[in-house]
Amino acid sequence: MATAEEIFDILGNQTRRMILEMLATSPCYTTEIADRLEIGQKAINEHLRIMQELGLIDLFVLKQKRGSPRKYFKIKDNIRMELFVAPRVFDASIKTEEIDLESIFERYPEYKKFYEDIKFDSEIRAIGRLKENLDYLKKELAEIDNAKAFIERSISETKEQILIGIEELSLSEIDKKVLLEMILRETYDPEKIANSLNIDANEVKESIQRLKYKGVL
Amino acid sequence: MATAEEIFDILGNQTRRMILEMLATSPCYTTEIADRLEIGQKAINEHLRIMQELGLIDLFVLKQKRGSPRKYFKIKDNIRMELFVAPRVFDASIKTEEIDLESIFERYPEYKKFYEDIKFDSEIRAIGRLKENLDYLKKELAEIDNAKAFIERSISETKEQILIGIEELSLSEIDKKVLLEMILRETYDPEKIANSLNIDANEVKESIQRLKYKGVL
Numbered sequence: 321m322a323t324a325e326e327i328f329d330i331l332g333n334q335t336r337r338m339i340l341e342m343l344a345t346s347p348c349y350t351t352e353i354a355d356r357l358e359i360g361q362k363a364i365n366e367h368l369r370i371m372q373e374l375g376l377i378d379l380f381v382l383k384q385k386r387g388s389p390r391k392y393f394k395i396k397d398n399i400r401m402e403l404f405v406a407p408r409v410f411d412a413s414i415k416t417e418e419i420d421l422e423s424i425f426e427r428y429p430e431y432k433k434f435y436e437d438i439k440f441d442s443e444i445r446a447i448g449r450l451k452e453n454l455d456y457l458k459k460e461l462a463e464i465d466n467a468k469a470f471i472e473r474s475i476s477e478t479k480e481q482i483l484i485g486i487e488e489l490s491l492s493e494i495d496k497k498v499l500l501e502m503i504l505r506e507t508y509d510p511e512k513i514a515n516s517l518n519i520d521a522n523e524v525k526e527s528i529q530r531l532k533y534k535g536v537l
Numbered sequence: 538m539a540t541a542e543e544i545f546d547i548l549g550n551q552t553r554r555m556i557l558e559m560l561a562t563s564p565c566y567t568t569e570i571a572d573r574l575e576i577g578q579k580a581i582n583e584h585l586r587i588m589q590e591l592g593l594i595d596l597f598v599l600k601q602k603r604g605s606p607r608k609y610f611k612i613k614d615n616i617r618m619e620l621f622v623a624p625r626v627f628d629a630s631i632k633t634e635e636i637d638l639e640s641i642f643e644r645y646p647e648y649k650k651f652y653e654d655i656k657f658d659s660e661i662r663a664i665g666r667l668k669e670n671l672d673y674l675k676k677e678l679a680e681i682d683n684a685k686a687f688i689e690r691s692i693s694e695t696k697e698q699i700l701i702g703i704e705e706l707s708l709s710e711i712d713k714k715v716l717l718e719m720i721l722r723e724t725y726d727p728e729k730i731a732n733s734l735n736i737d738a739n740e741v742k743e744s745i746q747r748l749k750y751k752g753v754l
Contacts (some may be wrong), residue, residue: 329551344624399623400621406561406612407612447720456684473615474652474670478674479671487640
């Protein structure tokens, strides 16, 4: 799977964004993409190759009524990329992990009925009902997004408060820096802290001793 | 505010990602950034200018104990960028909107106490308690992310079901395409549908008439 860095590099290119958008609508073959975007097939093929290598898109071959089989490309997985930037937070991530249904249904029991709807009732042909489901899901998504924004902002503010709180403690500069590093980055390894602060590991060890002695840790 | 397109262009550049990451940790001045990244000041200034213009970072001037005042850059707002790619979904968005606290507290009353904690108790200096808050928020974020992934996957699957459902209706190809366009893109404007399907607007109007007559709409 691609890293956040690789995804940023891919999406930094407008042509690739347009290709992904086309493929999200429906599977396409190279000529189709090249024609629509008015870009040469060779360039399109190169973009497709890069995105296939990084696991964003997939290739399949479809027999044609006449002529030779044709290569189609499609979106591979549900890919979610998120970036959150705020004071004290820079969080870039790609999420493709399995969804933990059990914990979802425990917290949101109303989703269960809905999940079974999609999953087992393959006979649903009533477009109207599916459209209702879609509208419900979009409303839920907006609410979840709102709660998520609140939590993220609270994380940023709490980190800021921790920083201010540490500033106000009567500690030496180095002890403050070590304490902050431990709390914000969740690192308790003196080597890592030393490396991040660009100081000697022994200084960090001594600082941790002092913090323990003062009862801060 | 920057568009999703502009943000992708900005983040397609590794140097700019590194600058944002530095500024998320703490405000910095140009020389500091240039030294840390080992990149010339002129180039850093150009990156900073672009990001400032797009509203990602902010400039402020700080007096120094000696010498002339120094220009610092900091992260401007809480910026959240999201990209979700899945079959039938390509959704890139930037979120900086106001959080709707009322609806959050109605749905998650347990957050209210927490909000008041950060907001009004400026006397909290107990780092331990802030650290507990931080851990709680991170756990909540993970759960919300899980629910969000479920909702997004369900949206993708529901759209797919709608496509299959429409395929199975006994309608002409053009009526199927028009119906799909109306449902997935929530566009009821014949001009827009015609434009998106690359056909004549009158054909779309006739198709909508047929769909109404058949009771599909």
